[in-house]
Amino acid sequence: MTNRYSLKLAHINDTHSHFDPSRVQFLLSHEQQSYEVYSHSGGYGRIGYQVQQARSxxxxxxxxxxxxxxxxxxxxxxxxxxxxGVANADLLNRLAPDAMVLGNHEIDAGNQPVKQFLDTINFPLLAGNMDLSQEDPLKQDRLAGHPKLFNYVPEHGSAKVLLKPLGDRQLAIIGITLDQMKEIARPDEDTHFANAIATTANTVAKLKAQGIDHILVLSHLGWDKDKELAKEVHGISLIVGGHSHTLQGDFSAIGHNALPYGYRVDNTPILHAGKYAETLGLCDLEFDDQGLVTTLAGHNYFMLDKHLLIEGEQEVTAATYDALKQQLVTHPGILWDDELTEINQVIAQRYRPAIDALEHQVLGFVPKNLIHTRLPSKALPHGSEIAPWVCKSIYHETRNLDIQVDFALHNAGGVRQSLNKGTVTMADILGRLLPFALPLVKYRIQGRYLYQTLESAINSATNNSITGTGAGSFPYTYGLKYCYDGRQPLGARILQLEILTEIAGEMQWHSVMPDRLYSGVSSAYTASGKEGYQALLSAEQQESIEALTLPQAFIRFMQREEGLHGVMPPHVLYTSHLDGH
Structure with a gap:
């Protein structure tokens, strides 16, 4: 007789500190008319309530x-x-997950915040391919041996495994994260990440040899890599993932495209739950005694305000409102705003007052919209309108500390959005424009490496003859201006590179000389050579500017100038390799 093993599963991912409900939009139709329906979904109070219900x-x-x-x-x-990470650890403890996998943003600022997080949380953090075997045993924020961390076991090439009861058997949970962590985050130098697929395969084989067949992989690899993992490694019962902000479930009737919930690759279902704590995945699973998922019934759920804001070309009558709301009421992926008041009280009393204060702290005025785009386009031939201002602020605020620099260089992905005309608050900068508190780094580098850096970063951003890491690597500058032609052969695409030089008290543009040394300032992320900036590692010296982070530089500049005024001359002249094709 075959036994059936039953499990109820709740899952979230990529919550990114969205403790409050997030604004969401749906597109609904009624009597041949389309309507935009706005609400707020999720947040930790609502997720807490639904998880409590599911647990009961x-x-x-x-x-x-x-x-x-x-x-x-x-x-x-x-x-x-x-x-x-203090609020994250506190509020996650109140949600009480059984486990979390390490994401790349947990290690954006090195190992220290991970150690502080581990010291505070009441649940295990899984990082089965995080290799700490070369970690300095004397370092202050040592992660190896932490009782809450399930990391890599190099002797076996496998992950430490979390075991949970499943009927009269055990369910093994393997946590696997991105093995390109050094390219996209900032782990300490002595921290390495083993191959995700090989580590999973070795761990699954080890578990099978021990007679454990029910195996769940908790992954932070992203949708495409999860599909590859399911295809490459046989014997995984289920993958619960994150990283790619993938929404699953049947939401087409309310204007959201999403993949099927529980999508299978070679009999292994994959589950993701969107982003920003907007949605919660809930499902009932049955396994056979070999570990195969035989039934999976569930969905991702939005958790909406009971009051909706509806806009349409026609007047929204009470009858139309009721009809549209009824469509949401009967939808299989909609829950409502029941919440745990104790979680909301903690957010309101312990954390929100400081956020409200930032929303009211005005830094200055912006006289026109400054659009952020990662790459130049026909509409914006010189690219982002705000990124050069960020570079200008880094340049001037570094010099204001009596640190001599000739130029500032920053990647497009380090600026998160446009800045609208009007007053700009501290919240606009810290919460939206520059949310990553990256340290700044000064470096001395030969001109030849600046040519290489700019070309490599642009090639990486545009996939011009190399496989790039996305448009976020596109370089913006201040005190340095360049002309790039993507149609030219590799190594000859920077046609002109000039630097702003002070001669007899006057600022003048001069060609960058390959053998001359120049001083630059960039974020620690860019200066570490990631995403096409590897030539910056050829700098003769790099030193961290302890007194200044990227957002602090912009904030100080705005306060000093009372906004962003005047004209920003273009520093980027760009011709795409696609032009003329």
Whole structure:
């Protein structure tokens, strides 16, 4: 006789410090008319309530229950900027997940915040391919041996495994994160990440040899890599993932495209739950005694305000409002705004007052909209209108500390959005424009490496003859202006490179000489050679500017200038390799 093993599962991922409900939009139709429906969804209070309900239902039904987080709790909102990981750890403890996998944003600022997080949380943090075997045993923020961390076991090439009861068997949970962590985050130098697929394969084989067949991978690899993992490694019962902000479920009737919930690759279902704590995945699973998922019934759920804001070309009558709301009421992926008041009270009393203060702290005035785009385009031939101002602020505020620099260089992805005309608050900068509190680094570098850096970063951003890491690597500058032609051969695409030089008290543009040394300032992320900036590692010296972070430089500049005034001359002349094709 085949036994059936039943599990109720709740899952979230990429919550990025969105403790409050997030604004969401749906597109609904009624009597041949389209309507935009706005509401707020999710947040920790609502998620807490739904998880509590699911946990009670599982207990009543005699089911095992699991609540998992697919990584990237850090970054994202003013709450993180203000409280770092402290609020995240506190509020996640109140949600009480059974486990979380390490996301790349947890390690944006090195290992120290991970250590502080581990010291505070009441649940295990899984990072089964995080290799700490070369970690300095004397370092202050040592992670190796931490009782809450399930990391890599190099002797076996496998992950430490979390075991949970599943009927009369055990369910093994393997946490696997991105193995390109050094390219996209900032782990300490002595911290390495083993190959995600190989580590999973070795761990699954080890578990099977021990007679454990029910194996769940909690992954922070992203949708495409999860599909590859399911295809490459046989014997995984289920993958619960994150990183790619993938929404699953049937939401087409309310204007959201999403992948099927529980999508299978070679009999392994994959589950993701969107982003920003807007949605919660809930499902009932049955496994056979070989570990195969035989039934999966569930959905991702929005958790909406009971009051909706509806806009349409026609007047929205009471009858139309009721009809549209009824469509949401009957939708299989909609829950409402029931919440745990104790979580909301903690947010309101302990954390929100500091955020409200930032919303009211005005830094200055911006006389026109400054659009942020990562790449130049026909509409914006010189690219972003705000990124050069960020570079100008880094340049001037570094010089104001009596640190001599010739130029500032910053990547497009380090600026998160446009800045609208009008007053600009501290919250606009810290919460939206520059949410990553990256340290600044000064370096001395030969001119030849500046040519290489700019070309490599642009090639990486545009996939011009190399496989890039995305448009976020596109370089913006101040005190340095360049002309790039992507149609030219590799190594000859920077046609002109000039630097702003002070001669007899006057600022003049001069060609960058390959053998001459120049002083630059960039964020620690860019200066570490990631995303096409590897030539910066050829700098003769790099030193961290302890007194200044990227957002602090912009804030100080805005306060001193009382806004962003005057004309910013273009520093980028760009011709795409696609032009003329």
């Amino acid at each position: 239902q599982a207990a009543d039904a005699g089911q095992d229950f699991l609540f998992l987080h697919g990584g990237d709790s850090f970054q994202g909102t003013l709450y993180f900027n203000q409280f770092k």
